[in-house]
Amino acid sequence: MKHRQIKKKVELAMAICMIMAAFVLARQGAVYVLSEKADDTEICIVVDAGHGGSDPGKVGVNDALEKDINLSVALKLKTLLEQRNIRVVLTRDSDTSLAPAGANNQKAADMQNRCQLITETEPVFTISIHQNSYTTPDIRGAQVFYYGQSKKGEELATILQKNLVSRLDPENRRTAKANESYYLLKKTPTPTVIVECGFLSNPEEAELLLDADYQNKLSRAIYMGILEYLEQEGLL
Ligand SMILES: [Zn+2]
Structure with a gap:
């Protein structure tokens, strides 16, 4: 028992x-x-390489195409961000338009699809990469634009501008600038900033923007700005 x-x-x-x-x-x-x-x-950022496919964007005094520089910088930025375990969604990863082949207005369809992708992704923010151009060759320097009604957009743009000046071109006197009319800034529900990396109408800057080392430095300046913003927001 x-x-x-x-x-x-x-x-x-x-x-x-x-x-x-x-x-x-x-x-x-x-x-x-x-x-x-x-x-x-986890932190997700959309990196938008402006233009692509049949839309070259600005054409440099050295025949450099804006769309190619935009894509190259976007890919470099993606690599850096992913090394920090930040998820990156690209609007394009090759030389292509986002418009369907038969669209009547290619540019409008392309922009609408970029906005739709950003809206569906719900990123912390979107960085749109572009190159600038002006009618006279003397104008140069990176500049970041934000939607005037977006406080977070303004903060991000200000931090990015500061990093672009200190890390890339201390002579650059440009400041982050509000814009109320750019389609991508207006039509995206999450903060979006446009980084105009430099002027393809300035011979010296146009050459630099084609240079791989300069593109690495440029991408790193944007990356460091992104980290600073994420830390300030308590996200990193
Ligand atoms: Zn552009």
């Missing part, structure tokens, strides 16, 4: 052990599920 009682106790203890093990496993499962969910809420 006594022996049978002991056996029952052992069985009970084993059952408790198994329940506890199952509980631990279930908890581990729950932790795993939670960490997967956390991936969904």
Whole structure:
């Protein structure tokens, strides 16, 4: 009888052990599920390489095409951000338009699809990469634009501008500038800034913008600005 009682106790203890093990496993499962969910809420940034396909954007005094420089800088920026485990969604990763082949107004369809992609992605913000041009060759320097009614857009643009000046071109006297009419700034529900990296109408800057080392420096300046903004927002 006594022996049978002991056996029952052992069985009970084993059952408790198994329940506890199952509980631990279930908890581990729950932790795993939670960490997967956390991936969904990780920092996500859209990097938009302006123009592409049949739309070259600005054409440099050295025949450099804006669309090519935009894509190159966007890809470099993506690599840097992904090294910090920041998720990057590109609007394009090759020389292509976002407009469907048969669209009547290619430019309008392209812009609408960029906006739709950004709206669906719900990024923390979007960085749109462009190159500038002017009627006289003396004008130069990177400049960041933000939507005038977006406080976060203004903060991000100001930080990016500061990093572009200090890390790329300390002579640059440009400041971040509000804009109320750019389609992408107006039509995206999350903050968007446009980085005009330099002027393709300035011979010296046009050459620099084609140079891989300069593009690396440029991408790093934008990247450091992004990190500074994310830290300020308490996201990093
Ligand atoms: Zn452009």
